[in-house]
Amino acid sequence: MKSRADIAEVARHARVSKSTVSRVINGGYASPEVRARVTKVIQKLAYTPWTTARNFSLGRAGCVGFVIEDTQGQWIAQILAGIEAELTSKHISLLVGSLVIREHYDATTVTSWVRERRVDGLVFARCGKFERSLIDSARRAGIATALISPDDDFTGVDILRSDNVGAGRAVGQYLFDLGHRRIAFVGGQARVNATTFRESIDSRHRLDGLSQALAEHGVKIPESSIVFLRYHVDSGVEYARRWLKLARARAPTAVVFGNDAMALGFMRTVQSQGVRIPDEVSVVGFDDIPSASLVWPGLTTVRQEMSKIGETACQLVRRALERKSVGGSVHQFPVSLVVRESTGRVPNE
Amino acid sequence: MKSRADIAEVARHARVSKSTVSRVINGGYASPEVRARVTKVIQKLAYTPWTTARNFSLGRAGCVGFVIEDTQGQWIAQILAGIEAELTSKHISLLVGSLVIREHYDATTVTSWVRERRVDGLVFARCGKFERSLIDSARRAGIATALISPDDDFTGVDILRSDNVGAGRAVGQYLFDLGHRRIAFVGGQARVNATTFRESIDSRHRLDGLSQALAEHGVKIPESSIVFLRYHVDSGVEYARRWLKLARARAPTAVVFGNDAMALGFMRTVQSQGVRIPDEVSVVGFDDIPSASLVWPGLTTVRQEMSKIGETACQLVRRALERKSVGGSVHQFPVSLVVRESTGRVPNE
């Protein structure tokens, strides 16, 4: 009992050589008659080339590795949706190799992917800390790499990011129009190594945009109203405690957070103390994670095209693979302000 | 310039045959001296077997396919964390092949995985509708399959599920202890095909447990307080409208939902109408998605060991692969009640 047809069997039935069958499948020289005959046999035998053998023969892995840091687990779906769409739409579809979703991604795992040539390409998404040596070794191994990152201090890799400055500007204009003048910004921190964190570049850009837009109307955010904490719900809680201690007349009437998790932490904490949102304070987040629309009041936030970014990242990796060249392009994606109920006109004093 | 060492080069340097190198790597007959010599050469040349070649030679794909339906994108992280832990912990680590995260998973994609032998194993997670023919064809192709599903009407595949009845009982006891006597249950629906839905088995089991626990105290849930809607935020919103219309004295003092998304939809809707939770109504969800702890008040819910379930699913697939036999085991995982602020004592009337 033969378990499965292989290319040789197809060739026998069609009375041609393996080479010809291969050409029919992959599109090479083949006369119409032969092509028709072979195609018919393929149909009849329900033949499908064995992917592993094909990859082996082509000297590739047929996989793209995907690395992400995602403690809250809110990102994955969006980015993956894009990646998946891109990969499956191509008949030469490469699979998403695997992913790392621990709090801090494990460089050892990724290194082994490179060493064992498990992947042809790599996509790093929102990893606070990129190991430069890791990316370099990937490049040396001929592995195309795309980074979803605000940091563009890399050579030879494609970089994708959202227009954070534009996002900040949009938020600034929006809050100004609502009458807000005392605005605070709570940015996030990116991981530098296991224990150290630094001001996140994403957040810095968002703050820059925010400041720019407000400055155009003569409004300035005082240094005392700018703070950078870890990208985590707890940071929102912590900032809420500070905010609650401020005198009513001096407390910011609007707080812009570096991500939704912090914003939601802030909201629930002040709500638990009886503060009404947006009557007493307006809140803006970033990212539009699923939770943002599930709370009451819904969180006004900035939506990024994460799905589109994931899709493009894969396209870049595939293209870099085909051309056997590594590109160092930078792609910036537009964002959109999603207005919900957590923002309102500034209260009359 | 040779790009990379292969097994033949290692063999040359160590003055042994390829076979011996292979045996040293995979643990076969080899004298201590030879083993040491070969190991040293491997170190020196930084040799790592090429995964694709190995898989090809072993006649396998080296991949496990992962299929999930996840519109809200809240599940993936939890299950994947477990899968990833299991796969990377094994040196024979298989990669997560790919995943489908559209609203309704695409059977065509999975079929092509099977046809092209892209995967050795398949894990289906929380897919409302399993295509029986798909699973059967996978079995015939010798692909080990694990289902994360409450439905055990399948043969030859491993099934994993949470103890939904136990979960329902725990919720029932808890609410009874808080003094609740008028309790409603809003279950979910699973997809049967593109347009049809049926009462979800998960929800039915949860309701069974809930009813059992309450019945032991002489409390009965009237039929009119049981409803099955689609597993979606909107269903929570819809139920909230119905609830708001009920007379205070007749409205349930506690509502148990089939999942967190519906519970959160209910909460935000009644909150927007000024209803205080849990003072006026207690709310219980299921699943403990990230959002549950981000809202105010925090949602009391039931946590499932999704990470553990994912991990076990992979173990089962791997084991089925090694033994070349398909097992039909059923695994039930314990759940835990997570009490937050959305539940409280029944209000004095």
Add this chain to the structure above:
DNA sequence: GTCAAGCGTGAAACCGCTCCCGTACGTGAA
């Protein structure tokens, strides 16, 4: 001393596909 059993090793087949190269044929130009 003989024989069987087991260990340690090398040679070579094998997995299924791609692709290089050689050949045969037909066509058009010199």
Add this chain to the structure above:
DNA sequence: TTCACGTACGGGAGCGGTTTCACGCTTGAC
């Protein structure tokens, strides 16, 4: 007619591992 060239196809090497098989050596039981 001859030659060059492009098209169509077959033969077979090659990809890098694993595994089977054969063979030599050592050991122990009789």
